[in-house]
Amino acid sequence: MQKQELKQGINDSIPIILGYLPLGLAFGVLANEVGMSIIQATMMSTLCFTGAGQYIAIGVMQAGGAVFTIILANVLVNLRYFLFSTSLVPYLKGRVPTVIGTFLSYGLTDETYAVAMNRYQDHAPTASYMAGLNLSSHIGWITSTLLGAILGSFIGNTERLGLGFALPAMYICLLVFMIKRNSDVFVALSSALFCLLIGYLVPSTMENLFNIIIATIIAASLGVLISERD
Amino acid sequence: MSETSIWIMIIGVSLVSILPRILPVALFSRYEFPKPLKRWLSFVAPAVLGALTALSVLAPDGDINISIHNRYIWAFIPTLLVAIKTRSLFYSLLVGILTMALLYNFV
Numbered sequence: 001m002q003k004q005e006l007k008q009g010i011n012d013s014i015p016i017i018l019g020y021l022p023l024g025l026a027f028g029v030l031a032n033e034v035g036m037s038i039i040q041a042t043m044m045s046t047l048c049f050t051g052a053g054q055y056i057a058i059g060v061m062q063a064g065g066a067v068f069t070i071i072l073a074n075v076l077v078n079l080r081y082f083l084f085s086t087s088l089v090p091y092l093k094g095r096v097p098t099v100i101g102t103f104l105s106y107g108l109t110d111e112t113y114a115v116a117m118n119r120y121q122d123h124a125p126t127a128s129y130m131a132g133l134n135l136s137s138h139i140g141w142i143t144s145t146l147l148g149a150i151l152g153s154f155i156g157n158t159e160r161l162g163l164g165f166a167l168p169a170m171y172i173c174l175l176v177f178m179i180k181r182n183s184d185v186f187v188a189l190s191s192a193l194f195c196l197l198i199g200y201l202v203p204s205t206m207e208n209l210f211n212i213i214i215a216t217i218i219a220a221s222l223g224v225l226i227s228e229r230d
Numbered sequence: 231m232s233e234t235s236i237w238i239m240i241i242g243v244s245l246v247s248i249l250p251r252i253l254p255v256a257l258f259s260r261y262e263f264p265k266p267l268k269r270w271l272s273f274v275a276p277a278v279l280g281a282l283t284a285l286s287v288l289a290p291d292g293d294i295n296i297s298i299h300n301r302y303i304w305a306f307i308p309t310l311l312v313a314i315k316t317r318s319l320f321y322s323l324l325v326g327i328l329t330m331a332l333l334y335n336f337v
Contacts, residue, residue: 015323040236047244057243067235071242078247080278085254087274093259102256106248110282117275162331165305168286169326172306173313175279187273188280195281200294207292212285216277223273224266 002128009132012119016111016133017140019166020051022158024141027054028148029155034061038149045145049109049138052209053077076208083216084113091120100127107134111167114174121180183227191219301337305329 024045031041031054048054053074060070085105092101104127112134119129148155158164179185195215198205205211231239263271288294290302309326316322 015319018323035231036236040240044240044243047240048247050243050247053243053247057239061231067231067239067242070239071246074243075246078250080250081247082250082254083274084278085251086258087271089254089258090263090268090271092255093262098256098259101259102252105252105255108251110278114275114279114282160331160334162327162329162334164290165302165309165326165330166323168283168290168302168306169309169323170319171279171283171286172309172326173319173322175276175283176310176313177317177319178276178279183273184276188276188283191277191280192284195284196288196294199285199289206285206289206294212278212281215281216274219277219280220270220273223277224270227269 002126005126005128006132008119009129009134010136011132012115013112013133013136013140015166015170016115016137017144018163019111019170020137020141021144022161022163022166023051024144025148025151025155025158027051027058028145028150029152030055030058031145032149032152034058036061036149038146041149042142042146045142046138049107049141050074050078051109051141056207073208076210080209080213080216081108083213084108084110088113088116088120091117091125095125096127096130101130104130104134107138109137111170112137114171114178118174118177121178181227183223186226187219187223190222191215194218301330301333304333 027045028041031044032038036044044054044057056073056077057070060066060073085108088105088108096104116125116130116133119125123129175188179188192215195211198211198214202211205214287302287306288296288300290300296303305326308329309322312318312325313322
C-alpha cells in the first residue's frame with residue numbers, strides 16, 4: 001500500500017463525489033417513492049454502482065414493468081464499460097496485479113474512468129491510487145443514496161446550488177486535459193456529433209446509452225484512419 | 231413489485247453491471263494487445279469524453295435540448311474557457327457550479 005498514491009486517489013475522487021451527491025440523493029428519494037426500503041435502496045447502490053441503470057430500474061418499477069425488463073435494460077446500459085475496461089488493460093498490465101485490478105474495476109464508472117485515464121497519461125497506475133479513487137467514489141454514491149432514502153422529501157431542490165453542473169464541468173475539464181494530439185480533437189468532436197445524431201435518430205439509445213458505444217467505436221476507428229496519414 | 235422481486239432485481243442488475251467492468255481486466259491482462267488495437271484503444275478515452283460532454287451539456291435531462299433556454303449550454307462556455315486557461319479541475323468545477331447556480335436563481 002502506497003500512502004501517497006492512496007491519498008491522491010481519494011483527493012481526485014472529491015469532484016466526483018460532489019457530482020454524485022445530488023444524483024445519489026435523488027436516487028434515494030425516488031427509490032423510496034417506488035416502494036424500496038432504505039436498506040434496499042442502499043444495497044442497490046452498494047451492489048450496483050450504475051447511476052443510469054439504477055434510474056432506469058426506478059422508471060420501469062414506476063411504470064409497473066417486470067424485473068426482466070430492468071435487467072435487460074441494464075445489460076445494454078452497462079455494456080459500454082466492457083469497452084472502457086478493455087481500454088484500461090494496457091495501462092494496468094504489469095503495474096496492478098490482475099486479481100486486485102479485477103476487484104477494483106468494480107468501481108469503474110464514467111467519472112472514475114475519465115479521472116483515472118487522465119492520471120495515467122503521465123503517472124503509472126497503482127493499486128493504491130485505484131483503490132483510493134474507486135472506493136471513495138463508491139462510498140460517496142452509497143452515502144448519498146442512504147441520505148436520500150432517509151431524508152426523502154425533506155431534501156430541497158439541489159439544482160439551486162448549481163451542483164447539477166458538477167459532472168458536466170468535470171467532463172469538460174477532463175476532455176481538455178485528455179486532448180494531446182490533433183487527432184484527439186477530431187475524435188472527441190466526431191464522437192460528440194455521432195452520439196447526438198444516433199440519439200436523435202434512435203431515441204431509445206438516449207436511455208440505454210448505446211449511442212455512446214456506437215459513437216466511440218466509429219470515432220476511435222476514424223481516429224486510427226486519419227492519424228495513419230501523419 | 232414484491233419484496234422478493236426487488237431483491238432479485240437488485241442481484242440481477244448487480245451481476246450485469248459488474249461483469250462488463252471486471253471481465254476485460256480479469257481475462258485480457260495476460261495478453262499483449264497487437265499494436266493496431268492498442269492504437270484504436272488509445273482513442274477510446276477522448277471519444278468517450280467527447281460523447282459524455284455532448285450528452286451532459288446538450289441533453290441534460292435525457293432529451294436533446296439545443297436552445298438558448300438550456301442553461302447547461304451557457305454554463306459550458308465559461309467552464310471550457312477556464313479549463314483551457316487554468317488547466318485546473320478545481321477552478322473549472324468552481325466556475326461551472328457557480329455559473330449554474332447564478333443562472334438557476336437569477337435568470
